[in-house]
Each structure stands twice: as C-alpha cells, then as structure tokens.
Amino acid sequence: MSYERFASIYDELMSDAPYDNWVEYTKSEISKAGLQSPKILDLGCGTGSMLLQFAKHDLYAVGVDLSDEMLMMAKQKLEKHSIKPELFQQDMSELDLGQMFNCIVIYCDSLNYLQDEERVRQTFKQAYSHLEEGGLLLFDVHSIFKIDELFIGQTFAYDGIENAYIWNSFEGEYPHSVVHELTFFAWNENKQAYDRFEEEHYQRTFSISQYIQWGKEAGFTSMEVSSDFKNCPPSEESERLFFSFKK
Template identity: 25%
Template sequence: MAYNEFAYFYDEFNGEADYEALYAHIKKELEAHGIHDGILADLGCGTGELTLMLTQAGYDMIGIDQSEEMLCVVRDKAEQLGLSGGLLLLRQDLLKLDLYGTIRGAVSTFDTFNHIPDLDKAIANAGFFMEKGGVLLFDMNTPYKHQNVLGENVFTFEEEDASCVWRNHYNAADRRVEISVDIDYRETGEHFHEQFYEYTYDLDTIRAALEKHGFALESVCDGESFGPLTDESERYFFCAVKQYTQLEEQ
C-alpha cells in the first residue's frame, strides 16, 4: 500500500492526532532503554511529523515509506526546518526492507503495520537490522476499531482547490477493512482513486510474531491515552525489545 495523491491530505486527515503526546511517550520509552542517540528507523514515516521531531531531538533518523509523494512532503518540511543533517529518506516496501547497517531502534505509528498483509515478515525485517537491546515501538488499530469505528463510515475533507472522500468497509470473512479514497481537483477537473486495505490482527497474533523474531514484548497500552487497554481501545501501542542479534540466532 502506498498513499499517492492522498499524501497531501494526510496531515488534515490526522488533524486530531496528538503528536506531542506520541513523541513524549516514544522519547520516554527510548530513554528508559538507554537509547539517547544513534540511528532510528521510522517504518512508514508518512509526512514525517514524528520523524522530524526525533531528528530535532538528536537522533539520526531513517524515514522509510513506500510513497514518493509522502517522502516529498517530508523533504519540504525538513527544508523549512533547516534539517539537512541527521535525516535519510528511503522509498521502500517494508516487506522488502534493506538498510545499510544496524539500527538502535525503530518506530512505526498511525497503524502502518495494519496496512501490511504479512505482519510476520514486516516484524522479521525490522528485527533483522536491529541491535541486541534495540527497541521496537509501534501502534496498531485494534479489532474493535476496525469493526465498530471504521466499519462502514465515510470521511470527507475539503481543501480550497480539492475535495477528498474516504470510504470504509469491514470485511469480517477476510478480517480486513477495505478502504477507497477519491480526490477531485476543482480547477483541473482531475479525479484520482486509490484503494487499499487495513488488516485486522489480534494481540495473540502480534505477540507470537514478535517472539518468533527475537523480541520480548515488554508492554502494551492504549495507543491514544497511553494508559491501560480497555475493551474499547481503538489503538494498541507496543514496546518490544530485541533479545538477540541475527548472528546469535544462527
């Protein structure tokens, strides 16, 4: 899945996201595990809000996304902030992740892993490049959100020169949300249509994938309040620690 035209609506779609609270929680977890600097990867960095906050905090960030349009937005923001160093942007599919060396940790937010049909492979790839003791911090939409919040809902966004309609359909048999995005530009009359999926993963499946690839799941909390999970939590937030390197595994 790659957001293309929708990249330019993404920040508005995420307008209610509390990036400051997310950043504070991630920074706290990193520091609690002794990671105050070094190389971090943002897996599915989107428009780069969190990536750039971590860059400003002194981390050497690798922002990875499959969408060139998303990465263009990150570049523009980085230039405006004067962040020429400490940031590398890569256009890659997380199922084919290929980094140039090891990383101290990785973050993945706003349900990036829900968009991946093979969660096991995505976690394996993140773990392959991570140092022993490295931390994987990520969130995922819960089954409750897929079934009861996204469900059949439609979201509409209006800009001065364009409109965007986001439609959802939950397919219980396939355990996924079918999503379609339609964008219309008023001045040119152009129309763009994108379709993709969010896959539903329960806690047991996520925990098993982490353990299989050398991670110990330290904690799971509500991904919006960062407090305890409830039956109506819409997002999980995970903290997992790499127990051994690939060389030690072999």
C-alpha cells in the same frame, strides 16, 4: 496503490494528527529502556512529519517508505527546515539497509496496511535484524474493535478550503480487515476548478496475542502493550494499540 495524488494532500488531511503524543511515547520508551544517543528508524515515514518532530526534539531519525511520492514530499518538507534527511524507498517487510539502530518505530497504523500475515511476520524479523542488542521496536495498530465497529459500514467526510473528500469503509476480504474507498476533490494547479480522483486503501489488524506471538518468533523477549497514548492496558473498546518489543 499509487500515492501520487494522495501524497499531495496527505498533510492537510493529517493536520490534527497527534504527532507530539507519538514523540512523547517514543521518548518515554527510550528512557525506560535506558537507550543512550538513540538512532531511530521510522518505517512508513510518509511525508516526513514524524521525522520533523523527532528532529525538533533533537532525536536523529532515518526514514523508509514504499512510496516515492511520499519520500519526495518528506525531502522537501525537511529541507525547508534545514534538515538533510536520510531517506530510503523500501518495503518494510523486505527491509535491508546495512545499518543498525537502537529504536525502530512504525506509527500511524502503517503496519495495518500489510494485508498478508507473512509480511507482518517478516517486518518483525527484518526489524529485529536491524536492531542493536537492547533496542526497541515500537509500533501502533488499529484494534479489532476499531476496524470492526468504528470503520466497517461507516461514511466520513472532510470539507477543507482547497480539498475535500468522501470516505466510505467496507468489510474487507480477510477477518478484521477494511477497504477504505475515498473520493477526493482537490483544487487543480490553476486554482480554477476541482479535480476529482479516487483511492482505495486496505487495512487489516490482528489480535494482541497474535502480534505478541509473531514478536516472539522474530526473537523479541520483552513485550509491553498499552492503548490510546495512555500508559494503561488495553480495554475492549481501545482504538489504537501500542506495542513495545525489546531485543
């Protein structure tokens, strides 16, 4: 999947994303774990919005993403705020930085883009190998309820000042997977007409017990699950699940 065009309008589409909530969740888990001077690794950092929020809260973070286009935008965004980012282009399931961290985050359902079970397991293993003793792996995923009931068979639309899209979601190849077919209309560089382009995004999720099992296999010994930015257990209709794995 190419993010060349998608990266250019990603921030507008994510303008309402609750980045502050992710920061507060991270700070809360760091405090509970008693981590001092946290060094954070943001896997699937995208255009750097989460990295920018961490910096505003005096939290040092390194970014990793698979997309060169996303990383280029992250670099530009952070440098505009006088932040010299440390960014790496890697697949999270093949993570190899030669650095250790005491907190690794995978937010905004980035983990759901891994379609293959083995890649999720490998991501947990690689995260574990990059964590100091007592460190945390924090991530969120779409729930099975959200994929099966709120995405599949639905159509969404967005009509912005310079960009618009039509978003259709279809059942994917695997259980609890979805194909997002997006048609974008974006002002071209001359601001004289709209360019049309299309993207397909694939997401898949698994049961809570499956994520827990893979975490145990990776070596994590302490695991907590909550939902929807609330410090409470998931319900049958929770949409976003949060996991806190401790090494």
